[in-house]
Amino acid sequence: MGFTVLRGGRVLDIAAGTAAPADILVDGDTIREIGPPGLAAPEGTVEIDAARRLIHPGLVNAHTHSHGNLGKGMGDRWPLELLLTAAPMLTGHRGLDDLRLSAQIGAIEMMLKGCTACYDLFFEWPVPTREGMATVASAYAELGMRAVIAPMVADRSFYEAIPGLAEALPPALRDKVATLRMAPGAQTIAAIRDAFDGWTADRDLVRPAVAPTIPHHCSDEFILGCAGLARDFGVGLHSHVAESKVQAVASLKVYGKTQTAHLDALGVLGPHFTVAHGVWLDPDDMARLGDHGASVAHNPGSNMRIGSGLADTRAMLERRVNLGIGTDGATCADNQNMYEALRLASLVSKVQGPEWRRWLTTREAALAATEGSARALGFGDRIGRIAPGWKADLVLLDLDHPNWMPLNDPVNQLVHCEDGTAVDSVMIGGKLVVQNRRPVGVDLAALRDRAEAARERLYAANADNRRLYEALEPVVGSYCPGLARMPYHVHRYGARAE
Ligand SMILES: [Zn+2]
Numbered sequence: 001m002g003f004t005v006l007r008g009g010r011v012l013d014i015a016a017g018t019a020a021p022a023d024i025l026v027d028g029d030t031i032r033e034i035g036p037p038g039l040a041a042p043e044g045t046v047e048i049d050a051a052r053r054l055i056h057p058g059l060v061n062a063h064t065h066s067h068g069n070l071g072k073g074m075g076d077r078w079p080l081e082l083l084l085t086a087a088p089m090l091t092g093h094r095g096l097d098d099l100r101l102s103a104q105i106g107a108i109e110m111m112l113k114g115c116t117a118c119y120d121l122f123f124e125w126p127v128p129t130r131e132g133m134a135t136v137a138s139a140y141a142e143l144g145m146r147a148v149i150a151p152m153v154a155d156r157s158f159y160e161a162i163p164g165l166a167e168a169l170p171p172a173l174r175d176k177v178a179t180l181r182m183a184p185g186a187q188t189i190a191a192i193r194d195a196f197d198g199w200t201a202d203r204d205l206v207r208p209a210v211a212p213t214i215p216h217h218c219s220d221e222f223i224l225g226c227a228g229l230a231r232d233f234g235v236g237l238h239s240h241v242a243e244s245k246v247q248a249v250a251s252l253k254v255y256g257k258t259q260t261a262h263l264d265a266l267g268v269l270g271p272h273f274t275v276a277h278g279v280w281l282d283p284d285d286m287a288r289l290g291d292h293g294a295s296v297a298h299n300p301g302s303n304m305r306i307g308s309g310l311a312d313t314r315a316m317l318e319r320r321v322n323l324g325i326g327t328d329g330a331t332c333a334d335n336q337n338m339y340e341a342l343r344l345a346s347l348v349s350k351v352q353g354p355e356w357r358r359w360l361t362t363r364e365a366a367l368a369a370t371e372g373s374a375r376a377l378g379f380g381d382r383i384g385r386i387a388p389g390w391k392a393d394l395v396l397l398d399l400d401h402p403n404w405m406p407l408n409d410p411v412n413q414l415v416h417c418e419d420g421t422a423v424d425s426v427m428i429g430g431k432l433v434v435q436n437r438r439p440v441g442v443d444l445a446a447l448r449d450r451a452e453a454a455r456e457r458l459y460a461a462n463a464d465n466r467r468l469y470e471a472l473e474p475v476v477g478s479y480c481p482g483l484a485r486m487p488y489h490v491h492r493y494g495a496r497a498e
Contacts, residue, residue, distance in 0.1 A: 001028040001430055005041045009050030009396065011386055012057070012410050014366045019054055019410040026392040029204075029429035033388055048432075052400055053424060054407075056414060057386050058116025058393035059338035060373035061326050062297035063238075063276045065152070066103035066136060067091050067123045068329030070454055075331065079307045080244040081480040082473060083332055084158045088180060089469045090331050091123055093461035096135045099124065101450055103139035106336055108439050108447070110145070113420035115338045116393040116428045117146035119274065119297065119326070119377050121211040121238060124151060127183035133195040137206045143442070144433045146393065148377045150209035150238050151192055153226070154217035155185035161217040162246070163253045168479045173471055185222040189229065196233045204391075205429065207378070209236035214243075215259040216251050220266060227268040236378050237268065238297075241275040244308045248280035249484040249491045258492075260285035269294050274324070274376045277302070278316065279309040280488060290320035295376035298368070300344035302328030310348050313368075314358045324373035325365070339420045342369050346415050362415035396425040 004026040010019040011034060023039035025032045033039065041047075071090040078086065094102075099122065110118060120140075124132040128151035140147040159166045159177045166174055182188060196208055212218045212226040230237045241259045242248050248258070255262040260281060263269055271293035275281070278296040281289070289296065298311055316323055325345050327336050342365050349360035374384030383391045399407060401422035407413065426434035433440055484491065 003027055003032070003042050003045035004048060004392075004430055005039065005045050006048045006050040006055065006394070006396075008037060009053040009055045010399070010410075011055045012414070013386070014057070014363060014370065014411055017363060017409070017411050019407075024055065024386070024392075024394070026430045029391055029431075031386065031388055031390050031392050034386065050396055052398065053396040054399055054404065054410060055386065056114075056395050056397065057370045057384055058395050058426065058428065059114050059342070059369050060324070060377060060379075060384055061110060061115050061118035061336070061338055061341075062274065062295070062324030062373035062376045063299050063326030063328055064106065064118050064120055064336060065122060065329030065331075066106050066120045066139075067094065067099065068102070068331040069106040069109070069336075070098060070102040070451065070458065072330035072334060079246070079480070080332075081162070081246050082477055083306055085472050085476045086469050089462050089465040091125070092465045093458055094125070096131060098454055098458070099132055100135050100139045101454055103136050104143065104447065105451060106330065107140055107143045107145045107147070108442060109336045110338070111143070111426050111428070111433050112423065112437070112439060113337045113339060114395040114397075114423045114426060115336070116395070116426065117374070117377060117379065117383055119148045119150070119209070119238060119373075121150050121152040121213070121276075125182070127188050127191045128153060128195060129191060130195040130198045133208065134198070134200070137201040140206050141201050143439075144428050144431050146379070146383065146428055147206050148209050148236060149206060150211035150236065151195070152211045152213045153188050153192070154182055154213045155188065155219055155222040156217050157181040158217065161214065162250050162480065162483070164483075165476065165479055169472075169475055173475070176468060177472070185219060185225060189222070189225040192229055196229065196235070207235065208233070209238055209378070211238040214240045214247065215263060216254045223263070223266055223268060227266070230272060236272045236274060238274040238276060239263075240277060242280035242285065243277035244306070245280060245484045245488060246480045248488065252491055258282065258285050260288050264288045264292075272378065276326070277308060277311065279303050279311045281316070282492065283315060283319070286316050286319040286321055290316070293322065295322040295324050295372070297324045297326045297373070297376055298345055299326045299328040299333060299341070300348040301341055302333035304344070304348070305334065306332050310352055312352065313345065313349050313360050317364065322372055322375050323368040324376035325369040326373070337420050338369060339418045342366065342415045345369070362412045365415050366411055392427055392430040394427045395423060397422045398424045
């Protein structure tokens with residue numbers, strides 16, 4: 001790869017709140033120099049006309065699930081606990097081709113909507129495999145999208161994790177759900193170790209991580225096994241923590257303390273640790289995460305869509321938590337639009353009270369969706385910023401689009417006006433992956449045919465899982481809300497007094 005120069009654009013500096021005219025010289029996959037228009041470039045440099053374009057650092061999705069993309073639109077009113085109940089019907093009978101297809105659909109959607117990297121907690125049943133990880137990795141690598149891919153794992157089923165839930169089920173259903181547990185923990189840990197040993201993808205583009213899915217869905221031994229893998233291979237750990245109120249209350253019953261306090265006691269928190277959601281974190285939990293340099297992937301769309309609540313990002317920032325922003329998967333937050341996630345992150349902060357000085361600023365939201373998310377991905381030293389020495393992950397927005405008429409303030413408009421419709425081109429690592437609003441080298445009609453064929457096949461194959469969901473919905477849907485009926489502080493401090 002040689003040199004590329006983007007000429008005539010306006011380059012967004014989120015921290016400074018400016019978008020000054022500047023040219024960007026890219027050497028291979030890295031930004032070499034940013035200078036005034038007319039910047040000198042070596043002979044043979046490829047020129048990209050960026051006139052009437054706003055260039056912003058690629059948005060980084062701190063939390064999604066690639067397996068969700070084939071299940072988009074399959075549900076409406078479900079809280080987290082019914083979504084987990086629906087998992088077999090949503091993701092059952094998937095093969096390697098489905099893993100690949102689902103990741104491709106999501107990656108293309110994200111890139112078309114200005115996102116250049118993601119943290120993907122993908123799911124392979126009943127145990128992650130070297131082939132499965134290689135399949136997901138190659139789906140991203142072939143499209144040229146940066147990603148961290150983490151197999152989502154547990155050694156307890158949802159029914160074992162929620163106190164009393166299995167006992168609340170009629171015996172016939174109890175027997176059926178007893179089969180819904182992943183492989184034994186030791187086997188899962190060994191399988192991930194094998195996949196990491198066999199990792200061949202360029203770690204600068206696609207790297208692995210590990211995701212013990214929800215702390216109390218994992219034995220302590222299993223969590224420590226995952227943490228050991230993260231340590232041995234120098235990769236990230238990512239877990240859904242304090243997501244729904246039911247989850248937070250169940251954890252109090254299981255541990256006698258919060259999930260975060262338990263993880264801290266196990267010694268697994270650190271700068272490589274990302275908490276997904278964190279809606280029900282208390283101030284002590286946030287301080288624990290902040291003190292360990294850990295991240296929260298804030299998913300405001302998902303938190304509202306599945307009724308988890310409104311996360312207090314101001315309180316997190318005050319306790320030095322690294323804040324990233326994500327969409328979450330397509331079965332719990334539908335689209336994979338980071339502009340929407342940005343706008344919602346701003347709005348969710350602003351809806352929490354009249355003390356407007358505590359509201360998240362657009363600058364804070366935009367920094368979270370770039371530098372903050374990048375840090376959560378473990379890419380904090382090379383993506384999320386437009387600067388010499390950083391990867392050339394750039395989004396070109398069309399300033400002739402109504403979203404930008406007129407251009408009053410680039411950061412306010414990026415967060416509150418842009419919705420992805422002004423994305424003209426996207427570059428990842430110096431390569432154009434979206435050009436003239438089209439994904440480069442992708443046959444969308446062929447992709448649609450594969451998606452429809454997969455939908456038809458999976459719908460038929462999951463008939464039993466659908467019937468199982470229909471039988472479970474009334475029981476789980478009543479038992480779980482019943483667990484968390486009192487205000488959270490009563491559960492929290494009442495539990496301590498018991
Ligand atoms: Zn998630």
